[in-house]
Amino acid sequence: MGIITILVSFFSVFANYVFADGHSMEVNVFNARHYKADAELYGKFTNKTGIKVNLINGKSGALEKRIIEEGADATADLYITADAGRCGAMDSKGTLQGGLTSKAIKAAVPKNFRTSKWVGIAKRARIIYYSPERVTGAELSGMTYEGLADPKWKGRLVIRKSSNIYNKSLVASLIKNNGKAATAAWAEGVVANMARTPTGNDRAQIMAVAAGEADIAVANTYYLALMLSGKKGAEQQEAAKKVKAFFPNQNDRGTHMNVSCAALVKGAPNKDNAVKLVEFLLTPESQEHFTNNTFEFPMIDGVSPSPLVVNNLGLDFKQDMKTKLASYGKNQAAAVEVMTAAGWK
Ligand SMILES: [Fe+2]
Incomplete structure (x- = not known):
């Protein structure tokens, strides 16, 4: 040895x-x-x-x-x-x-x-992606998460299932800010606006907007960069080029983080x-x-974030620094309850 x-x-x-x-x-x-x-x-x-x-x-x-x-x-x-x-x-x-x-x-x-x-x-932020061909700047002006329940989006919205943790946390943050009753009504409006029964992951929601199945989607920021990077294949890369990112609630508490x-x-x-x-x-x-x-x-x-993030999502957005992320766990059961009651699959 x-x-x-x-x-x-x-x-x-x-x-x-x-x-x-x-x-x-x-x-x-x-x-x-x-x-x-x-x-x-x-x-x-x-x-x-x-x-x-x-x-x-x-x-x-x-x-x-x-x-x-x-x-x-x-x-x-x-x-x-x-x-x-x-x-x-x-x-x-x-x-x-x-x-x-x-x-x-x-x-x-x-x-x-x-x-x-x-x-x-x-x-990461959970944001709105939209089709610049079918959604006008005026429609998105002042857009909020609360606004996803507006009847003007009827048949135009895709978002994944209520069992998804990102959605549970988003809805928990809405309960924290707006209360459970208001969020229950909001969830009903969101379900009424869905272009399809929720299916697929966040990238699948972006794909649906790119394919014309919906006009707006809710998904996390890093997925657009991941798709644009080509790591998920040419089809997803092309789809990502067809959507634009929008950061909600810029005029009030800021975007959900x-x-x-x-x-x-x-x-x-x-x-x-x-x-x-x-x-x-x-x-x-x-x-x-x-x-x-x-x-x-x-x-x-x-x-600095990756250049793919800086160039395609931007950095100049107001983050929600008011809502404590600890509320996402605390309000999780209530979030599931309101989504289930609204028939959010
Ligand atoms: Fe993720």
Whole structure:
């Protein structure tokens, strides 16, 4: 056995244990988003800190189930997923703990995008896409989410199913701002305006507008950039060129914002390392990685979104900085209730 092999063996055994001062040198991440691209980023964290990142990739539902089942015997340190509504719902189930309150985290992330238990690590907006051929500037002037229920859009709107977390969070934010009764009436108006029974993902809604099946669609910002990038094929790239983006509620509270979030699991075996990893995800290096790979907006100032986002969606829009994203989890059950009552499939 050569000296190199001995050293490598020694290090790999040692790596499964702890630093000399008793700190663990690993962190367990239950990851529900963008597996491949994010794995590179975690590698950079390990190179910098010596802390090994054990990535457990899966769908959000399966990972959440496992976290709930493990309970006090938690193996997860961090749960990373898309949508504040998911992190908020996990908090409601008592599966998270406080601790994401370091100076670095507070300085990086505005208050409305975090709690002590989970923090936003990248931003997205849920916006309106329209056909410039069939929708006039006058029709969209002053347009709001509330306006999606206006009868002038009858038979012209597509949006995905009510079971979709992005819609649950959007409707939860409307309940927070307008109350449950008003939002229930709004949901009925939205259902009455649908061009078809909800089907498909966000990109399918954009495709429907491009194909002339509808005039307006609701979908997240990064999907247009993803389609324009060509990563989803020529057909989607062409479709994306046929729609324009519109940011609602510019004259009042601003456009509905959401985040990819990192949540601190209750009973996390490596809590300090989890906090360090979240801090790393909020550095310019990590933020650039997110914006270039997922076309999200950066969480921190001083980092630019991907050129595909800047050139096709723009940056000069008013974000809703008033509505706390914690309300998406808190109002989730009420949101599902009003959508179901309205017959939103
Ligand atoms: Fe998404």
